[in-house]
Amino acid sequence: MSTEGGVSPWRIGNPSAPVVDITVPYANENRNRVLHKEWRHQGGERVPVPPIRLPRRSEGAYRVRICKQYMLDLSLEDQYSDAVAGTTGGPGGHLEDQIVTSVTLNGAWRFTAGGRRTTAGAGTLCARRNEEPWAFEVARGTRAVALTVPASEVRFPANTRAVTAAQSSPAAALLLAQLRLWTELSDGLGAAAVAAARNATLELFRGLMNDQVIDDAEVAPALRGAAMDHIESRLLADPDLDPRGIAAALNVSVRTLYRAFGQGAGPSVMGYVRERRLERARAELASTRLTVSEIAARWHFADSSHFIKAYKKRFAETPAARR
Incomplete structure (x- = not known):
C-alpha cells in the first residue's frame, strides 16, 4: 500500500473531505504554531489537536490527513502522518477518558510512559489507557486506523497500561473484520442496527483484551489469586460452583480463567475447587460429629x-482412618 496520504483501503468517513488535511514545511520557523492553528480550525472539537511538535528540517513538508466516522460513542479514524512527536493522555489532557487502539498499516507508532516503550509497527495493534500521559513518536509515512472507546466500557487490569497484539491473531482479526464490515455498510444501517454494531464491537474488543492481557506474567497470578478468593467464599454456599460462574464474577472470559490456572504446575479450576472442598471436609472429620455421608453432602x-x-486419592487414607 502507498505510504502517501491518499485514499485508504478502509472506507472510513469521506475520503474526499477529510476532517483534517494539513501540510506545513519543516523549514518554516513558525511550523508548530501554523500546524496547531490550522488543526484547530479544521478539526475543532471533532478531532482536537494533540500537543505535537515538528522536527526542524531544511527541506520537505509535514503532512497529516485524518478521516473520521462515529459508531455512537465509539469512533474510527483513518490517519496518515509524517514524522512528528508529542504527548497524549494525562489528567485533563488529550483523550484522557478514552482507550485508543492504533491499528498500524504502514510505518510505526512508538509510545513511552514510566520508562517503558511500546511499539506498534505495521501488522500490529496497540491499545492504551490514557489516564496518565504518554510520549509518542510517529515514523514518516505512517498510516493507521484508530479505534477509540470510552474507558468506562473496558476493564483494563490496574498494572497494565498498554496491550499489543498481532493483527493476524484470531481475536484481533475478528475485531478488525467487524470494523471493516461496519465501515462498508454503515451508510445503510438504521439506529437499531448501529446500536447492535456498537455493542458487538465492544464485546469483540473485550475479548481481544482478555486474550492478550492474560499473557502478562504479572496479571495471571493476580487473576488466579482473585479466583481462589472467590472460590473460597463460595465453596459451601454454591453447590453449582463452576468455571462459567467464577469467570462471570471476575468479569473475564472462561478461556481467560482457564489460561490463568494453566500457567504453572497447580491444579485446574475445578481441580482446585475439589481440592479445597476435600481439605475443608478433612478438617470437619476431625472437629465435628457429622457422619461421612453428612460431610460428603x-x-x-x-x-x-x-x-x-x-478423599483416599488425595490423602492416601480413608475418611474413617482420619476420624
Missing part, C-alpha cells in the same frame, strides 16, 4: 462413595 459430593474415593 455438606461439601457437595455426589454421594459418600464418590467422596471416599476422592
Whole structure:
C-alpha cells in the first residue's frame, strides 16, 4: 500500500473531505504554531489537536490527513502522518477518558510512559489507557486506523497500561473484520442496527483484551489469586460452583480463567475447587460429629462413595482412618 496520504483501503468517513488535511514545511520557523492553528480550525472539537511538535528540517513538508466516522460513542479514524512527536493522555489532557487502539498499516507508532516503550509497527495493534500521559513518536509515512472507546466500557487490569497484539491473531482479526464490515455498510444501517454494531464491537474488543492481557506474567497470578478468593467464599454456599460462574464474577472470559490456572504446575479450576472442598471436609472429620455421608453432602459430593474415593486419592487414607 502507498505510504502517501491518499485514499485508504478502509472506507472510513469521506475520503474526499477529510476532517483534517494539513501540510506545513519543516523549514518554516513558525511550523508548530501554523500546524496547531490550522488543526484547530479544521478539526475543532471533532478531532482536537494533540500537543505535537515538528522536527526542524531544511527541506520537505509535514503532512497529516485524518478521516473520521462515529459508531455512537465509539469512533474510527483513518490517519496518515509524517514524522512528528508529542504527548497524549494525562489528567485533563488529550483523550484522557478514552482507550485508543492504533491499528498500524504502514510505518510505526512508538509510545513511552514510566520508562517503558511500546511499539506498534505495521501488522500490529496497540491499545492504551490514557489516564496518565504518554510520549509518542510517529515514523514518516505512517498510516493507521484508530479505534477509540470510552474507558468506562473496558476493564483494563490496574498494572497494565498498554496491550499489543498481532493483527493476524484470531481475536484481533475478528475485531478488525467487524470494523471493516461496519465501515462498508454503515451508510445503510438504521439506529437499531448501529446500536447492535456498537455493542458487538465492544464485546469483540473485550475479548481481544482478555486474550492478550492474560499473557502478562504479572496479571495471571493476580487473576488466579482473585479466583481462589472467590472460590473460597463460595465453596459451601454454591453447590453449582463452576468455571462459567467464577469467570462471570471476575468479569473475564472462561478461556481467560482457564489460561490463568494453566500457567504453572497447580491444579485446574475445578481441580482446585475439589481440592479445597476435600481439605475443608478433612478438617470437619476431625472437629465435628457429622457422619461421612453428612460431610460428603455438606461439601457437595455426589454421594459418600464418590467422596471416599476422592478423599483416599488425595490423602492416601480413608475418611474413617482420619476420624
